[in-house]
Amino acid sequence: MKLAVASGKGGTGKTFFAVNIFYSLISAGKCAILLDCDAEEPNAALFVGGEQAGFDKVCLDIPVIDKEKCLYCSKCSESCYYNAIFIIPTSSIIRVIEELCHGCGVCNYVCDNDAIGKKEKPLGYVVNYVLDNGARLIETRMDVGVYSPVKLIRAGVAAAKGASLVIMDSPPGSSCPFIHTVAGADYVVLVTEPTPFGLSDLRQSISVLRQLNKPFGVVVNKAGIGDSAIYDYLLGEDIALLMEIPFKREIAEYCARGELFAVQDIEFRKQLLAVFGKIYRNYGDRDRKR
Amino acid sequence: MEIVIVSGKGGTGKSSVAAALASLSGDVVLADCDVDAANQYILYKPQEEEFEAFTGSREALLDRTRCDNCMICIEYCRFDAISLTEGQVCISPIFCDGCGLCAKVCPGEAIVMTEHRNSMLVSASFRYGRMVFGKLAPGEENSGKLVSLVKEKARQLSFYGQKSDIIIDGPPGIGCPVIASIVGADRVIIVTEPSVAAIKDMERLLSLCSSIGLNTGVLINKSDLDREKQNEITDLCHKEGIHIHGKIPYDPMFVDAMVHCRSICEWVPGSGTVSVLRDIHRDIFNGR
Ligand code: SF4
Numbered sequence: 219m220k221l222a223v224a225s226g227k228g229g230t231g232k233t234f235f236a237v238n239i240f241y242s243l244i245s246a247g248k249c250a251i252l253l254d255c256d257a258e259e260p261n262a263a264l265f266v267g268g269e270q271a272g273f274d275k276v277c278l279d280i281p282v283i284d285k286e287k288c289l290y291c292s293k294c295s296e297s298c299y300y301n302a303i304f305i306i307p308t309s310s311i312i313r314v315i316e317e318l319c320h321g322c323g324v325c326n327y328v329c330d331n332d333a334i335g336k337k338e339k340p341l342g343y344v345v346n347y348v349l350d351n352g353a354r355l356i357e358t359r360m361d362v363g364v365y366s367p368v369k370l371i372r373a374g375v376a377a378a379k380g381a382s383l384v385i386m387d388s389p390p391g392s393s394c395p396f397i398h399t400v401a402g403a404d405y406v407v408l409v410t411e412p413t414p415f416g417l418s419d420l421r422q423s424i425s426v427l428r429q430l431n432k433p434f435g436v437v438v439n440k441a442g443i444g445d446s447a448i449y450d451y452l453l454g455e456d457i458a459l460l461m462e463i464p465f466k467r468e469i470a471e472y473c474a475r476g477e478l479f480a481v482q483d484i485e486f487r488k489q490l491l492a493v494f495g496k497i498y499r500n501y502g503d504r505d506r507k508r
Numbered sequence: 509m510e511i512v513i514v515s516g517k518g519g520t521g522k523s524s525v526a527a528a529l530a531s532l533s534g535d536v537v538l539a540d541c542d543v544d545a546a547n548q549y550i551l552y553k554p555q556e557e558e559f560e561a562f563t564g565s566r567e568a569l570l571d572r573t574r575c576d577n578c579m580i581c582i583e584y585c586r587f588d589a590i591s592l593t594e595g596q597v598c599i600s601p602i603f604c605d606g607c608g609l610c611a612k613v614c615p616g617e618a619i620v621m622t623e624h625r626n627s628m629l630v631s632a633s634f635r636y637g638r639m640v641f642g643k644l645a646p647g648e649e650n651s652g653k654l655v656s657l658v659k660e661k662a663r664q665l666s667f668y669g670q671k672s673d674i675i676i677d678g679p680p681g682i683g684c685p686v687i688a689s690i691v692g693a694d695r696v697i698i699v700t701e702p703s704v705a706a707i708k709d710m711e712r713l714l715s716l717c718s719s720i721g722l723n724t725g726v727l728i729n730k731s732d733l734d735r736e737k738q739n740e741i742t743d744l745c746h747k748e749g750i751h752i753h754g755k756i757p758y759d760p761m762f763v764d765a766m767v768h769c770r771s772i773c774e775w776v777p778g779s780g781t782v783s784v785l786r787d788i789h790r791d792i793f794n795g796r
């Protein structure tokens with residue numbers, strides 16, 4: 219089963235929930251992989267540690283223009299949906315703006331003069347970690363200056379393919395990086411906080427998950443701050459409230475130091491396992507259960 | 509002057525700080541470039557005045573009556589968005605990037621590109637000036653295009669900084685939306701907090717800002733969360749020559765104010781936190 223942990227708004231405790239439920243599962247003897255899909259800010263390793271055990275470089279094929287062959291017909295530039303080819307035919311200037319290029323290959327296809335070749339542009343890494351107890355962490359890490367983490371996320375999801383239990387730490391927001399993460403999940407846990415900002419961002423995430431037809435439930439973190447509007451919303455929409463985690467300064471301090479609260483608090487660990495059990499019973503991999 | 513507030517990691521209080529600085533400015537253009545999760549309009553409930561539709565992205569649509577399953581498109585699509593499912597060619601709207609290559613290669617002209625125009629650029633007035641924000645339709649790609657539009661609109665409304673200052677509430681991460689929000693700014697302010705994750709994000713943002721050559725400062729929120737980590741931030745900034753605009757201790761009033769749709773400066777104007785914010789505001793805008 220693949221369980222994605224996401225949140226519309228950043229900083230609601232999504233990584234906190236992901237690393238703690240992961241720890242609780244492996245300390246209960248489950249064989250699980252933690253997949254950090256937040257390639258722009260991969261932070262799960264800070265909490266679970268582990269020994270680095272190899273990595274794969276992820277690259278994008280981008281065009282290289284051969285100025286000897288180019289006739290400055292502008293076809294490539296006009297066909298590029300991402301405006302990634304800059305051309306001034308009268309001055310014989312043509313340039314690929316690498317930061318904007320999505321590596322789609324349209325320009326290669328439309329050029330009649332065989333003037334466009336390919337080269338590899340590094341986007342980042344998929345890093346493997348082995349933890350003390352044999353569990354694994356797969357981290358996607360985007361290079362600074364790269365426009366989109368999507369290809370890295372897909373590489374990360376592919377690297378975790380075949381594993382029986384994967385906990386995915388999704389990127390924040392509700393656009394592409396989020397969608398590409400949850401697309402591979404069987405169930406999505408949305409972590410939010412009971413504030414007006416939290417509620418607004420939660421609604422946005424939920425409308426995407428409904429379009430995608432993904433089952434999901436909500437964890438209210440930092441319960442006790444803010445107001446009760448979020449509970450009214452969940453009730454009104456008949457959305458499962460999986461768990462409430464009270465706001466405690468102690469928890470915030472554990473996180474600040476990069477420590478796992480579930481290591482200290484056995485009760486918390488039990489609660490997380492109970493949440494997982496409930497999800498697994500309803501959405502776990504049917505084939506494997508048989 | 510144009511300043512951008514970013515944080516890398518969410519939850520450091522970036523939006524609340526941006527809102528507070530706006531209310532201390534009095535006459536600003538507040539641009540909410542966190543288009544994925546726009547929050548300033550929730551807080552300030554502005555008078556919405558002007559709407560512009562925005563084409564977020566497009567996707568390939570297949571006309572099955574014209575497709576003879578030749579599979580040429582599958583071979584060409586570099587996003588693995590087209591597959592053969594139960595003997596029929598299918599295009600996944602999730603994975604399609606909208607590049608248009610399949611439509612070009614299809615011999616039967618069975619694929620057309622369709623645009624989505626349901627995202628919005630909104631200009632509005634609120635109690636401290638003008639506000640611009642984007643409403644990205646759920647599931648739309650945040651390519652940074654809408655961010656650039658929000659920013660351009662804000663610049664127009666401020667007469668390119670001649671009439672008033674621009675405060676930009678930036679998006680999370682270090683990808684395209686962030687880059688679009690920070691290029692050309694007079695100052696980038698990274699709101700961080702003394703936690704391992706926030707510090708790592710701050711480092712990545714600092715390297716992004718310096719690679720673009722931007723004037724960057726740091727603001728430490730929840731500064732009393734962890735003393736050691738706080739020192740780590742100050743040491744790091746000293747080493748890199750980054751100015752620290754100030755330190756704000758953890759204050760639950762930020763959330764209290766938010767629940768009541770107020771900035772903290774309006775909610776508890778006499779508090780210690782607000783006086784710290786006043787100093788920070790002065791430090792940012794007088795150092796122009
Ligand atoms: S590969 Fe695609 S995005 Fe890149 S320059 Fe060519 S047409 Fe544009």
Ligand code: SF4
Nearest residue numbers: 288289291292294329
């Ligand atoms: S399509 Fe080919 S020949 Fe025409 S401008 Fe582009 S690279 Fe040059």
Ligand code: SF4
Nearest residue numbers: 585604605607608610
């Ligand atoms: S438009 Fe591009 S990404 Fe979408 S299906 Fe066609 S070739 Fe693939």
Ligand code: SF4
Nearest residue numbers: 575576578579581614
């Ligand atoms: S290239 Fe056109 S005709 Fe061939 S499988 Fe694709 S859509 Fe169908």
